[in-house]
Amino acid sequence: MHAFDYAAASTVRGALDLAGPGSAFLAGGTTLVDLMKLDVLTPDRVIDVNALPLKGIRLHDGALRIGALERMSDVAAHPVVRSVHPVISKALLLSASGQVRNMASIGGNLMQRTRCDYFRDVTSACNKRRPGSGCPALTGVNRNHAVLGTSDSCVATHASDVAVAFVALDAQVVLRSKDGDRVAPLEEFYRLPGSTPDRENVLGPGELIAEVVVPVLPWARHSTYLKIRDRQSYEFALTSVAAAVDVKRGVVQDVRLAAGGVAAKPWRLRAVEEALKGGVAIERTFAEAAESAVDGARPLAHNAFKTALLKRTIVRALLDAAGAR
């Protein structure tokens, strides 16, 4: 592991004062410490932010507000989260392992790095890790890679489950700097790789995620998170879908859909949502609407199955969320 300075901050201001080029904030450590051991990340300074007052889960002003330092397991088990937005809890409980959920923070979950094996192996080229060095995944082992939102520079997926639920629910992130707070929709917080896959989000160097804000949506209690993976637990998604649907008299009034495991960032499925609205809530409607989910998809040699799998995952998630079976 690369040598670094360690400093613990007790205030947001103190943490931001310590931050600079080459520094990294340490919360749960499940991404940062892991990638530091692999020399994928080599910060000169690690700023422990665990003592910062960025905790708390509360309902305020029509929104569920989750402090960035809340742990995945605490958020998943929180009665307000479970009753207002059960899909958040479901997505969290289908992520990682018990130990990792106990450690990992919500802010850190949103900042986690891709599981692309070429990114995690410093002996490989990787445009995300070493800009301009190339992307071996384009022609290499790419079964787990993305089919949507990719570029000729990078085909990595975004690994978070809960971010998929958040994006479906129009969540925003509060970004805090010395200049104050700014708020960004989570969907726009993430950048597509384009020709700069090393720039994954809009976070500035002197900024940190303070809070996630999820608007309350009463009918979104009818929701699910369906995750398809190679084993039953402790595995990343091949495909996943967060779905919430409002059905009245058998007709879809409103719907929220986002997908994971298939795209360069948590992927909102707006075209599918539009195709569903006003439709009869039956399997055929869902299957027809799901067709547009893969418009523009760019399958690779080993992951072409993801386009069909994504459509089926959408249909099953909608059936579950609509209580149609």
Add this chain to the structure above:
Amino acid sequence: MRVNVTVNGEQRQADDVWEGESLLFMLRERLGLPGSKNACEQGECGSCTVYLDNVPVCACLVAAGQAQDRSVRTVEGLAEGDQLDPVQEAFVEAGAVQCGFCTPGLVVQAHDLLDRVPNPSDPEIREALAGNLCRCTGYEKILDAVRLAASRR
């Protein structure tokens, strides 16, 4: 740096700790507690599971400095003197130990499960232990041990 930490109820101090050291390394190499095992070092195998402030974590991914002024309980801290914890006894009786390398992590994780869920279903046991890998693949006996420990509570 110097780290002050409560380990198994005792106030301990470790000096000359390197910033990049894990809590696991500090426990094993500086505080003489080799029960927690070092295997994957990536948080994937659970062999290093310890309680940190009463919550099980992978000690390999906790920076040693993060343990400052906190409380750690390792597998060595489960028994009361010579009296093994019921989870440990159940592992012995059920034959849930093959090479034994994964056992300390599994015992701590199962101990936490039974504290939170006294009568877990099989799916609950499987999910709770999903982050603990047994390379001998002795999972059936491990499940037996957890069921046995639960039945005695």
